[in-house]
Amino acid sequence: MKKLINVPESVLAESLDGFAAAHSDLVTLGEERKFVRRARLTPGKVALVSGGGSGHEPLHAGFVGHGMLDAACPGQVFTSPTPDQMMAAAEAVDGGAGILFIVKNYEGDVMNFDMAREMETGRTTEAVLVDDDVAVEVSTFSNGRRGVAGTVVVEKIVGAAAERGDDLAACRALGERVNKATRSMGVALTSCTVPAAGKPTFQLADDEIEIGVGIHGEPGRRRAKHSNADTLAQDMVTAILDDLAGSGSAPGSALLLVNGFGGTPLMELYVMYHAARAQMEARGVTVVRSLVGNYVTSLDMAGCSLTVTALDTEMAALWDATVHTPALRWGI
């Protein structure tokens, strides 16, 4: 394992210190690095707090700022943060209008946020669960779907709603609406390597890919021979649009997010965008908003995910609203 780090034990701390220093105009690092919060808070608005394992940068801390999150709790690499982090963050950003936790659907994240919410006393909290990954079949037994790159869309749109003054119940309802309208699917060309593990999480042959991979390198739907961008885009768009249609959210107009996992060059992401957009248009879906880049990564994994959100007028307007964070910025 070759990485630009000192020792695995200090990666998170040094990375957070660097992040906070590079973006000191926007964010402040909490005590004991329990959370990253906005440098300037807005009293009276619903506070959005997210968090999750590290290694998905810029998610979540990169989305702290005006029009998006109020705070983010960084866990260890690929490990959910702990309840005390969430409680400390909630305390730091509580503006009196309640706290909305945005939680990706992993047992660890869910259980830790649940504990935090139970231990919170005197603060009103709600939670939105993001579970946009169509790679996982839902059954009555399973944990349900994983939360992946669609999280960015939920955080952006709900962040804009909180900024304009929506109350806690409205923010939560909107978050659930966006989540329902959002589906993602990923593909890995290589594994990621967790610094503390020191070796790749999984192995793929030189001509093999993992279709439906999770953002921690979890296995997906199947291993397959690597084909090409068009075939992959077709598989992924089909899975996503079929699923949206199956749940009554077939989009007319959509946001298309092509998300790199960290080890894939931008050039390839645009090739995938090109292929995916053509597939969507062939199915009668108009792409009206686009985002292409590394937003929800898996350390150094090569590959990408596609996320589609069926946009209604309100969601589109909230997507367009001003945002000013380290990793997403427009209108300001």
Place this chain on the structure above:
Amino acid sequence: MKKLINVPESVLAESLDGFAAAHSDLVTLGEERKFVRRARLTPGKVALVSGGGSGHEPLHAGFVGHGMLDAACPGQVFTSPTPDQMMAAAEAVDGGAGILFIVKNYEGDVMNFDMAREMETGRTTEAVLVDDDVAVEVSTFSNGRRGVAGTVVVEKIVGAAAERGDDLAACRALGERVNKATRSMGVALTSCTVPAAGKPTFQLADDEIEIGVGIHGEPGRRRAKHSNADTLAQDMVTAILDDLAGSGSAPGSALLLVNGFGGTPLMELYVMYHAARAQMEARGVTVVRSLVGNYVTSLDMAGCSLTVTALDTEMAALWDATVHTPALRWGI
């Protein structure tokens, strides 16, 4: 080689088509994909045209837009564009105040831009050469230094000057001033793989790094055993600051750009930022502006470069000026 592409021959075209579609609010693709230009031009201002080999995305096309470039000419992967591309771009964006070509110092780029300028008739053109890579020793015999990530700084600052109405001579002089105040150095942990070549450009052992690597995977100062982020940052900052001091540009206040080469996660870039900033402060340099991310990449190469620009007040103000491009955006 596993890549998210169809065939190597079509990567550039599909990637450009995807890019233009994803950012159609900002850019337009020229005929035969010879260039990418701003969707809306401003008559009467100096037009900035850059370009170079592809594979360094978002450079250059990602920096086309208000406050930065007017057009960019994408060459084949790691190969400079051709004179007809530059001439077509110049024609498309000429606003009557002249064309400033921003050229990275590679023989191929220089010769092609030279030819284009010679073949241009009736258009006033000037050129700024960017040669910020301290890894290459300058001697009377050599081609001089390579242009690397400092190009972003030159393009941003000169772009802001052109936008406020500076004339061609002033833009050129400013470009040269910024270039003189800017130094970079890179390190590679892995090679990149050019799609058409199908295999890594060079080989590094599991514990080896290339110090002073170029953005095409060219060899640098030396191969070394991989150490850690702090040691690397110290080496690189020392080389950069010594060089700036040697040429009379020792900075008091500086911009620090930590640039990922495409295969390195953001988390590691922030670790490097943290380490580099500490080194700079130890040498009495205050970091007053920061940029951390993938800006001048080498396809999927793992590693990063550090760029330092000694900022004066004017340069800092121009850096802060509004910019609205696919890859760099603020103030708007």
Place this chain on the structure above:
Amino acid sequence: MPVDETKRRALLDAIVETISAHAEELTEIDAAQGDGDHGLNMKRGFTAVMSKREAIVAKPLPEAMQEVGRTLVMTVGGASGVIFGTAFMAAGKALPEDPTRADAAAAMDAAVAAVRARGKADFGHKTMLDVLGPVAKALRDPAADIAAAALAAAEATAGMQAIRGRASFLAERSVGGMDAGARSAALIIVAICSAMGDRA
């Protein structure tokens, strides 16, 4: 021999020792079907516990165990921090200062109930519950070898299809490998048994 401070220290040290001796193995088990961090997670938690070792062992057994649980919850993160933390907290709450084998069985029941509630998991879902359950049962059978029962229960998870835990994303592919949390739960039980010696 009551569970005095020396005994509590021996108990804690035995648990920490087995976790750190098996950390790599636990991580590998987790890598096969989960996300390859279980050993690291448990080690991080117990390193934090060890940083307050003396304060913990100074407390009576129930409070000491709850403090271990709280520390795991607040330092591990992920599923195991909450799950193992909850188990220690619930068991500690249910235990008297000097527990009999019957008390231990009741405490194990409490841990099982708390973990089931927290993790929305049941027996057979291929989690550490599939060790706690059999251990609770063995504690009620005076002839049973608790350590052996724990180890066997962990091995038995290999045949299960995961319904909870990250391995559940694998569906049928999750059959074949042991559950990492089950293995670490078994290791902890074995350590407790051997530290308790005659009392086990």
Place this chain on the structure above:
Amino acid sequence: MPVDETKRRALLDAIVETISAHAEELTEIDAAQGDGDHGLNMKRGFTAVMSKREAIVAKPLPEAMQEVGRTLVMTVGGASGVIFGTAFMAAGKALPEDPTRADAAAAMDAAVAAVRARGKADFGHKTMLDVLGPVAKALRDPAADIAAAALAAAEATAGMQAIRGRASFLAERSVGGMDAGARSAALIIVAICSAMGDRA
């Protein structure tokens, strides 16, 4: 035998054939000390040339050569597009329609001069100039085997330290491998010689 259309076609085909047969080798030579694309670049250029093959060979030799040069400049990019394009353009400009060996020598001088000006390179800088120079000289020696001179000149670049071209970034490390552009220049010369047959 004058350089008629059939001959011009044979000349062009021979050049294109040798470039495409050696493309991988050229890329590998360039990979060792440059950026590993010289074969790809030359192939791209001559593929573009071949797409207008008939229009090109329909022209008299001087115009045909200049058109090949312009096409290389406008489609290859990089250093080689300009350098090889400039060489073809300058040589074509200097040639009569039916050149003698002396005419060929003069044309080669013109190519050398144009490339030197464009590339700010000189002999011994480890570039394709180190083939063009010796070839110009060989053309003036009626006894010289031009093809052999070209190939030997390319081999001789292995001993040079690069002052121009991407290999120059390697400084001393550039000694040892042949220059890619020198090798392709030699291959082109050899192809021309064999296509010209008795005239060479």
